[in-house]
Amino acid sequence: MQSSHFSTPLFDTINMLASVRHIGVPLMSLSALRRNSAGSFANYVSLSYASLYPAKGSSKEKTSGKQTKSAATKAAKPKAPVKKDKPWERRDPNSGELIPLPYDRKPTKRPRFVIFFMERLQELKEKPEFRKTNQDGNKVFDIKSAASTIGAEWKKLPDSERARVDKLYAQHVSQYEKDLEAWQKSLTPDDIQRQNQFLAYQRKTGKKTVRRNIPVPDNMKRPLSAFFLFAQHLRANSQTTQPVYEFAKEAGAKWKALSAKEKEPFEEQARADKEEYNKRMERLK
Incomplete structure (x- = not known):
């Protein structure tokens, strides 16, 4: 996008504007913006607004649409195959609607x-000079x-007004940090798994910009198997400088050579860790 009308900081906020939800103004995606070849921030917001509130069709078009719909309903329609949910999709048991992913x-x-833009908007x-007649x-x-008006105001904002916006921003950051902490605590093991599954799918399909996976907290990590407990024990009691691959290969050979009695302590520990993990996951659901 060109920045002939506004300063660079103004255009740096477009990516953020595209991701803000529930703030009163619909904003189209940047890919849609590029297809429309918008040349300014004002065009960007205008096209976004129009994408959600298109002009209403004429009464003639509405009548034609009703007739077409009526004719279509008379014809027998074959039932569409039931769409199978993706592995990361979950539905509300009551409404059947898809449950948003954690990042959503x-x-x-x-x-x-x-903050300033939404306040001024x-x-x-309410001002009559910002009303126009549509088709x-x-x-x-x-x-x-x-x-356009808000962008021009932002460039010439006096120090006193900037100080007021800074205060609003500080309040927003404080609330954001509380909300973020509450969001993190609300995540269940299933939430983290399905969000990361979706991100993996995006990478597999070639999407260029994919967000980072949600890190799995220590209390949600799966316990080690008996073999990995043995390998951990083996490495802690050796002074080896072998690369990981070579050490794992050697540990595998040694594990196979152990008798059932020698393996028993590691297998008992693995079972105990798994039981504790399952109990912890039940509490977190």
Whole structure:
């Protein structure tokens, strides 16, 4: 995107704006923005707004649509095959709706400009000079004009107003940190597994920008098997400098050579660790 109308910090916030949810203004994806060849921040917001609120069709088009729908319902429609849920998808047992992935409900940290932008946007919505007539003759909010105005205001914001925005930003960060901590505590083992499965799928399908996996907390990590407990014991009691691959190969050979009695302590420990793990996972559900 070109930045002929605004300063670089303004355009640095576009990626953040595209990910902000439930803030009152619909924002289209950056890929959709590129397809529309928007040349300014105002165009970006305007196209985003129009993508969710398209102009209404004429009464003639509505009538035609109803007739087409009526004719279609008369014809016998073969039942579409039931779509199988992906491994990372879960549904609400009552509504049957898909449950959002953890990253879809992760709190969002907004930069100062976004806080100022959303505050001013709500104020400008009430001003008549930011109303325009659409194709149907209805008065609608001119989001493009409002975005241009807010961008210009941000560049010339006086120090006193910036100090006020800084205070709002500090309050937002404080609340964000609390929300983030609550989000992290709410994650279950299944949440982490299905989010990371989805991220793995994105990488496999060639998506270039994929978020990092959610790290698995220590209390959720699967316990070691009897063999790995043995290998851990073996490495702790040796001074070897072998590479991991060579050491693992040697440990495997030694494990196979052990008698059942020699393996028993490691197998008992593995069973005890697994039982404790299963109990812990039940508590975390």
